[in-house]
Amino acid sequence: GQNIDQPTEMTATEGAIVQINCTYQTSGFNGLFWYQQHAGEAPTFLSYNVLDGLEEKGRFSSFLSRSKGYSYLLLKELQMKDSASYLCAVRDRGGSYIPTFGRGTSLIVHP
Amino acid sequence: EAGVAQSPRYKIIEKRQSVAFWCNPISGHATLYWYQQILGQGPKLLIQFQNNGVVDDSQLPKDRFSAERLKGVDSTLKIQPAKLEDSAVYLCASSFESSANTEAFFGQGTRLTVV
Numbered sequence: 001g002q003n004i005d006q007p008t009e010m011t012a013t014e015g016a017i018v019q020i021n022c023t024y025q026t027s028g029f030n031g032l033f034w035y036q037q038h039a040g041e042a043p044t045f046l047s048y049n050v051l052d053g054l055e056e057k058g059r060f061s062s063f064l065s066r067s068k069g070y071s072y073l074l075l076k077e078l079q080m081k082d083s084a085s086y087l088c089a090v091r092d093r094g095g096s097y098i099p100t101f102g103r104g105t106s107l108i109v110h111p
Numbered sequence: 112e113a114g115v116a117q118s119p120r121y122k123i124i125e126k127r128q129s130v131a132f133w134c135n136p137i138s139g140h141a142t143l144y145w146y147q148q149i150l151g152q153g154p155k156l157l158i159q160f161q162n163n164g165v166v167d168d169s170q171l172p173k174d175r176f177s178a179e180r181l182k183g184v185d186s187t188l189k190i191q192p193a194k195l196e197d198s199a200v201y202l203c204a205s206s207f208e209s210s211a212n213t214e215a216f217f218g219q220g221t222r223l224t225v226v
Contacts, residue, residue, distance in 0.1 A: 004153075033214060041219060042115075042202065042217035042218055042219045042220060043154065043202075043217045044217070045214040045215070045216070048214060087153050087154070089153075098144075098156055098159055098166075098167055099215070100156070101146075101153030101154045101155070102153050103151070103152050103153045104152070104153050
Protein backbone atom coordinates (compact mmCIF):
# COMPACT_ATOMS: atom_id res chain seq x y z
CA GLY A 1 0.00 0.00 0.00
CA GLN A 2 0.91 3.65 -0.14
CA ASN A 3 0.67 6.62 2.20
CA ILE A 4 0.83 10.06 0.54
CA ASP A 5 0.92 13.32 2.47
CA GLN A 6 0.47 16.87 1.15
CA PRO A 7 -0.44 20.13 2.87
CA THR A 8 -4.16 20.81 2.71
CA GLU A 9 -4.00 24.44 1.69
CA MET A 10 -1.46 27.10 0.73
CA THR A 11 -1.75 30.75 -0.19
CA ALA A 12 0.64 32.87 -2.23
CA THR A 13 0.84 36.21 -3.97
CA GLU A 14 0.62 36.77 -7.73
CA GLY A 15 4.12 36.88 -9.22
CA ALA A 16 5.69 34.95 -6.36
CA ILE A 17 7.13 31.42 -6.19
CA VAL A 18 5.47 28.60 -4.27
CA GLN A 19 6.64 25.08 -3.43
CA ILE A 20 4.12 22.32 -2.77
CA ASN A 21 5.58 19.32 -0.98
CA CYS A 22 4.56 15.68 -1.18
CA THR A 23 5.91 12.87 0.97
CA TYR A 24 5.10 9.25 0.37
CA GLN A 25 5.66 5.78 1.72
CA THR A 26 5.35 2.87 -0.64
CA SER A 27 6.42 -0.76 -0.73
CA GLY A 28 7.87 -0.27 -4.20
CA PHE A 29 8.20 3.01 -6.08
CA ASN A 30 7.60 3.28 -9.81
CA GLY A 31 7.01 6.94 -10.58
CA LEU A 32 5.34 10.07 -9.24
CA PHE A 33 2.86 12.34 -11.04
CA TRP A 34 1.63 15.85 -10.37
CA TYR A 35 -1.82 16.86 -11.60
CA GLN A 36 -3.62 20.21 -11.50
CA GLN A 37 -7.35 20.30 -10.84
CA HIS A 38 -9.43 23.47 -11.06
CA ALA A 39 -12.67 23.49 -9.08
CA GLY A 40 -15.32 21.47 -10.84
CA GLU A 41 -12.98 20.31 -13.58
CA ALA A 42 -10.97 17.22 -14.42
CA PRO A 43 -7.39 16.74 -13.23
CA THR A 44 -4.83 17.59 -15.91
CA PHE A 45 -1.33 16.16 -16.10
CA LEU A 46 1.58 18.42 -15.12
CA SER A 47 4.67 16.28 -14.64
CA TYR A 48 6.14 12.82 -14.14
CA ASN A 49 9.30 11.91 -12.18
CA VAL A 50 10.82 8.47 -11.86
CA LEU A 51 14.50 9.35 -11.34
CA ASP A 52 15.96 11.67 -8.71
CA GLY A 53 16.32 15.30 -9.68
CA LEU A 54 14.50 18.24 -11.11
CA GLU A 55 12.25 18.23 -14.17
CA GLU A 56 11.52 21.69 -15.53
CA LYS A 57 8.60 22.56 -17.78
CA GLY A 58 8.04 26.27 -18.26
CA ARG A 59 6.89 27.92 -15.04
CA PHE A 60 6.43 24.53 -13.36
CA SER A 61 9.19 22.26 -12.04
CA SER A 62 8.98 18.99 -10.15
CA PHE A 63 11.65 17.45 -7.95
CA LEU A 64 12.03 13.90 -6.69
CA SER A 65 14.19 12.26 -4.02
CA ARG A 66 13.47 8.53 -3.92
CA SER A 67 15.66 7.91 -0.88
CA LYS A 68 13.68 10.47 1.13
CA GLY A 69 10.26 9.59 -0.30
CA TYR A 70 9.83 13.24 -1.17
CA SER A 71 8.76 15.36 -4.09
CA TYR A 72 7.87 18.98 -4.60
CA LEU A 73 6.15 21.00 -7.29
CA LEU A 74 7.58 24.47 -7.81
CA LEU A 75 5.44 27.14 -9.43
CA LYS A 76 7.16 30.33 -10.53
CA GLU A 77 5.72 33.70 -11.56
CA LEU A 78 2.39 32.80 -10.08
CA GLN A 79 -0.74 33.84 -11.92
CA MET A 80 -4.30 34.07 -10.64
CA LYS A 81 -5.24 31.16 -12.90
CA ASP A 82 -2.83 28.93 -10.94
CA SER A 83 -5.38 28.86 -8.11
CA ALA A 84 -6.33 25.19 -8.10
CA SER A 85 -5.81 21.91 -6.30
CA TYR A 86 -2.49 20.15 -6.95
CA LEU A 87 -2.57 16.38 -6.68
CA CYS A 88 0.47 14.19 -6.05
CA ALA A 89 0.07 10.59 -7.25
CA VAL A 90 2.48 7.69 -6.76
CA ARG A 91 2.75 4.49 -8.76
CA ASP A 92 4.02 1.37 -7.09
CA ARG A 93 5.70 -1.64 -8.66
CA GLY A 94 2.49 -3.61 -8.85
CA GLY A 95 1.70 -5.05 -12.24
CA SER A 96 -1.19 -2.73 -12.97
CA TYR A 97 0.84 0.50 -12.54
CA ILE A 98 -2.13 2.20 -10.91
CA PRO A 99 -1.34 5.61 -9.40
CA THR A 100 -2.59 6.36 -5.89
CA PHE A 101 -3.53 9.98 -5.32
CA GLY A 102 -2.93 12.16 -2.30
CA ARG A 103 -5.68 14.41 -0.94
CA GLY A 104 -4.41 17.37 -2.94
CA THR A 105 -3.16 20.82 -1.95
CA SER A 106 -5.52 23.73 -2.53
CA LEU A 107 -3.47 26.71 -3.72
CA ILE A 108 -5.00 30.18 -3.47
CA VAL A 109 -3.22 32.93 -5.40
CA HIS A 110 -4.20 36.45 -4.39
CA PRO A 111 -3.30 39.80 -5.98
CA GLU B 112 -8.10 15.29 -30.42
CA ALA B 113 -11.34 14.71 -28.54
CA GLY B 114 -10.98 14.16 -24.82
CA VAL B 115 -12.62 11.69 -22.46
CA ALA B 116 -16.38 12.14 -22.59
CA GLN B 117 -18.64 11.46 -19.63
CA SER B 118 -22.35 11.77 -19.05
CA PRO B 119 -24.35 12.95 -17.32
CA ARG B 120 -22.48 15.90 -15.76
CA TYR B 121 -24.76 16.01 -12.74
CA LYS B 122 -27.16 13.55 -11.13
CA ILE B 123 -29.31 13.79 -8.03
CA ILE B 124 -31.00 10.64 -6.74
CA GLU B 125 -32.57 9.42 -3.55
CA LYS B 126 -30.86 6.78 -1.45
CA ARG B 127 -31.63 3.21 -2.46
CA GLN B 128 -32.19 4.28 -6.09
CA SER B 129 -29.99 3.12 -8.95
CA VAL B 130 -27.79 5.23 -11.20
CA ALA B 131 -25.51 4.64 -14.18
CA PHE B 132 -22.65 6.69 -15.58
CA TRP B 133 -21.21 6.49 -19.06
CA CYS B 134 -17.68 7.07 -20.31
CA ASN B 135 -16.19 7.23 -23.79
CA PRO B 136 -12.38 7.23 -23.64
CA ILE B 137 -9.95 8.85 -26.05
CA SER B 138 -9.83 6.89 -29.29
CA GLY B 139 -7.14 4.22 -29.24
CA HIS B 140 -6.70 4.21 -25.47
CA ALA B 141 -6.66 0.64 -24.23
CA THR B 142 -6.68 1.43 -20.52
CA LEU B 143 -9.73 2.89 -18.80
CA TYR B 144 -10.10 3.86 -15.15
CA TRP B 145 -13.04 4.82 -12.94
CA TYR B 146 -12.21 6.99 -9.93
CA GLN B 147 -14.38 8.25 -7.07
CA GLN B 148 -13.49 11.70 -5.72
CA ILE B 149 -15.19 12.75 -2.51
CA LEU B 150 -15.16 16.47 -1.81
CA GLY B 151 -11.81 17.58 -0.38
CA GLN B 152 -10.05 14.32 -1.18
CA GLY B 153 -7.94 12.96 -4.00
CA PRO B 154 -9.38 10.54 -6.56
CA LYS B 155 -9.66 6.92 -5.40
CA LEU B 156 -9.46 4.18 -8.01
CA LEU B 157 -12.54 1.98 -8.25
CA ILE B 158 -11.68 -0.16 -11.28
CA GLN B 159 -9.17 -0.40 -14.12
CA PHE B 160 -9.84 -2.02 -17.49
CA GLN B 161 -7.31 -3.09 -20.09
CA ASN B 162 -9.37 -3.34 -23.30
CA ASN B 163 -12.45 -5.24 -22.11
CA GLY B 164 -10.79 -7.07 -19.24
CA VAL B 165 -10.65 -6.02 -15.59
CA VAL B 166 -7.09 -5.42 -14.32
CA ASP B 167 -7.88 -4.24 -10.80
CA ASP B 168 -11.20 -3.88 -8.97
CA SER B 169 -9.92 -4.40 -5.45
CA GLN B 170 -11.42 -1.11 -4.20
CA LEU B 171 -14.78 -1.47 -5.93
CA PRO B 172 -17.63 -2.09 -3.43
CA LYS B 173 -18.97 -5.05 -5.35
CA ASP B 174 -22.11 -5.42 -3.31
CA ARG B 175 -23.47 -2.23 -4.90
CA PHE B 176 -21.09 -1.09 -7.64
CA SER B 177 -20.58 -2.72 -11.02
CA ALA B 178 -18.77 -1.69 -14.17
CA GLU B 179 -18.38 -3.07 -17.64
CA ARG B 180 -16.53 -2.35 -20.85
CA LEU B 181 -18.03 -4.91 -23.16
CA LYS B 182 -16.44 -3.96 -26.48
CA GLY B 183 -13.26 -2.51 -25.06
CA VAL B 184 -14.27 1.09 -25.79
CA ASP B 185 -17.15 2.70 -23.86
CA SER B 186 -17.72 1.87 -20.23
CA THR B 187 -20.58 2.16 -17.76
CA LEU B 188 -20.42 2.33 -13.99
CA LYS B 189 -23.55 1.46 -12.02
CA ILE B 190 -24.52 1.91 -8.39
CA GLN B 191 -27.43 -0.12 -7.09
CA PRO B 192 -28.68 0.75 -4.50
CA ALA B 193 -27.07 4.11 -3.76
CA LYS B 194 -26.14 5.26 -0.26
CA LEU B 195 -25.65 8.78 1.06
CA GLU B 196 -21.89 8.21 1.27
CA ASP B 197 -21.76 7.59 -2.49
CA SER B 198 -22.14 11.33 -3.06
CA ALA B 199 -18.99 12.23 -4.97
CA VAL B 200 -17.61 13.06 -8.40
CA TYR B 201 -17.06 9.96 -10.53
CA LEU B 202 -14.13 10.47 -12.87
CA CYS B 203 -13.34 8.38 -15.88
CA ALA B 204 -9.79 8.42 -17.23
CA SER B 205 -8.00 6.70 -20.07
CA SER B 206 -4.43 6.11 -21.13
CA PHE B 207 -2.81 4.68 -24.24
CA GLU B 208 -1.42 1.81 -22.22
CA SER B 209 -0.82 0.97 -18.61
CA SER B 210 2.96 1.29 -18.58
CA ALA B 211 4.60 3.17 -15.76
CA ASN B 212 5.17 6.56 -17.38
CA THR B 213 1.92 6.92 -19.27
CA GLU B 214 -0.24 9.69 -17.91
CA ALA B 215 -3.99 9.34 -17.67
CA PHE B 216 -6.37 11.79 -19.29
CA PHE B 217 -9.46 12.56 -17.24
CA GLY B 218 -13.01 13.39 -18.21
CA GLN B 219 -14.90 16.19 -16.48
CA GLY B 220 -16.68 13.74 -14.24
CA THR B 221 -20.22 13.11 -13.09
CA ARG B 222 -21.19 14.83 -9.87
CA LEU B 223 -23.55 12.52 -7.96
CA THR B 224 -25.62 13.74 -5.05
CA VAL B 225 -27.53 11.15 -3.04
CA VAL B 226 -30.26 12.61 -0.85
